[in-house]
Amino acid sequence: MANVRPGANMSAIAAALGVSAATVSNALSGKGRVSPELVQRVRAKAAEVGYVPSLAARALRTGRTGVLGLVLPDISNPLFPQIAQAIENAAANVGYGVLIADSRGDIATQTEAINRLIERGIDGMLIVPRRGTRISDVGCPVAVLDTPSTPGNTVSADHWDGGMQVGRYLASLGHRKVLIIGRSPTSNVQSDRIGGVKCGLGSKVECDTLWSEKVEEIHGPNCMLGLAERAAQGFTAFAALSDLLALRALTELQHAGISVPDMVSVSGFDDSIWSSVVSPSLTTVRQDMATVADLAIAALMRVIEADADADDAAAAKVTSDPDRVPMQLLVRQSTGAPKTAVPGATAFHPHARHPNNSTAGEVKQ
Amino acid sequence: MANVRPGANMSAIAAALGVSAATVSNALSGKGRVSPELVQRVRAKAAEVGYVPSLAARALRTGRTGVLGLVLPDISNPLFPQIAQAIENAAANVGYGVLIADSRGDIATQTEAINRLIERGIDGMLIVPRRGTRISDVGCPVAVLDTPSTPGNTVSADHWDGGMQVGRYLASLGHRKVLIIGRSPTSNVQSDRIGGVKCGLGSKVECDTLWSEKVEEIHGPNCMLGLAERAAQGFTAFAALSDLLALRALTELQHAGISVPDMVSVSGFDDSIWSSVVSPSLTTVRQDMATVADLAIAALMRVIEADADADDAAAAKVTSDPDRVPMQLLVRQSTGAPKTAVPGATAFHPHARHPNNSTAGEVKQ
């Protein structure tokens, strides 16, 4: 009696209409050949009694649950909300539910989480893998998200292209000495972004890369990155590979009395909610997560259908090569042309910008 | 054949052992009285063949799916990752899965999302309600998260107490003019936090409240909040009711050349990942989300069990009054004693603080 269904099941409808349950099933699913007129009556009755199909029964019968699993490396990952929202929506659009699992940064937990999902009988799985994880055969259709250079099974935005847009844009503003700020060289996403940035900057721009992870090994977590010194060395643009790093750069520079964008420019990646709220708002690159999600779900659906028809069994996988989704540069206030005279870190104008920095004038390139 | 189960079901195990399926079921669940020796053999066989129970079949039989629904007002809510992670973990600990649903800030979508979950046969639901939403009878056990002043069915941290800790701390530092920064006066959470802050500050401290929503109505989204002017008026501490607002305050002040915490202090709420990464790192208040989640799940379990035993049917609800979870003040670098001379917004020392602002020395009060 834990169930709160309005009560009516197929048999009830069938009885009420004096037909068989099979006919009700066929009428409702539109599969079997039922007379249009009967279909109408069945539909009407179903609506009348507030019929809600039992997904459990259907799952038992068909072997498909209509549920997908979403495995995240670390739910506290700032990009997670965007991913989860996009996936949930894309799945709902094709009638699927989404069960979440968190691997808490731990690879053992990731395996555990995957197994729990499998035990729940999910029809397919979306995995945002932990860095350095190889997703092996998990025994159900899998789509891997967000690591474009991983071969096979992968759906992702074109991070390299996003990087190129940033590089080109900074070069066009006249920056000649750019510091790229990444977290870890082992991240495929960050590698792709860096490659793009460098390509976009071109060979005439001097550029160096700073890994926050390495600085932290020496100075501890969330330490200063020494950006004031870099600015003094003549770097006029700081291209962070995530908004988290960009925010860190922005506040560190401001803290040191270096005005953004008057003295140096800062940009990020991901268009997280925080990037538009800070002052000055951050120039960033947005990936079309909705499209990524749609592609991932579509790929999964293809495999699931194929699995159901032919008997390819467990070996089936999402086979399409990385689907590429364009990225979009959002130019906001944290970037601008460099000063002709490279500034030291002392003299500047605190009130150089007008207090009203509405983002209404956002430019999309 | 969409199923990838290792194959063996209860009948297979029963056959292999020459016993009945009922016995296998009883042995595995530990319910029926089966001889210890037989239990051993059944367990061994199950492990040997890699038996995975069919949750679908169990659900059909028992009317319980072992799945909970998590309804979120807006997945892009910065607090969502923490909530989702805590809930997923707490649910997994009691053998439950978590299906997510996003109401995308829309109240119609929220209803839709709730219905979708119900149709999937979830055993219970956790709702982080949209502001101003009244969660009526949804036809399954419900626990409401995060709005402490909502009566009944609610589990949440003690936001009022968190506010009081901030207020007391700022007063103890010597601040005598404090600006509270909230988003919207309609938020129950924010109201509670404000009440606490004011109480903690005591009657001798002058304090004013700024609502970002109201400022934005005039100046547009993400506009400046006019904090530099407030600093000039003598406000020395800015107590934001969320880290998002705190970050906005921090960068706006820095942007205007006002040094934090040398000239003014800034604090937030929620301990989001961003608050520890910026410079100076933000003093904030952390709620013990794990405990909130545990309480919520426990309350839900209680109702679900009761529902299964007695036949209280659909009316059953989480009845316990707001469970109170303590909040924890994390003192970081964005707060300090006020300057004796209230500063104007011009002269200050850009390099007053040492570049290495490791958060290792975090103080917990």
Place this chain on the structure above:
DNA sequence: CTGAAAGCGCTTACAG
């Protein structure tokens, strides 16, 4: 302590 039987609600060949 163990087993035979019924049934959860659906879908799917197979007859008619």
Place this chain on the structure above:
DNA sequence: CTGAAAGCGCTTACAG
């Protein structure tokens, strides 16, 4: 175009 029947894999009274 419609129906009778079997069965997905489990659990739960009920006998023995």
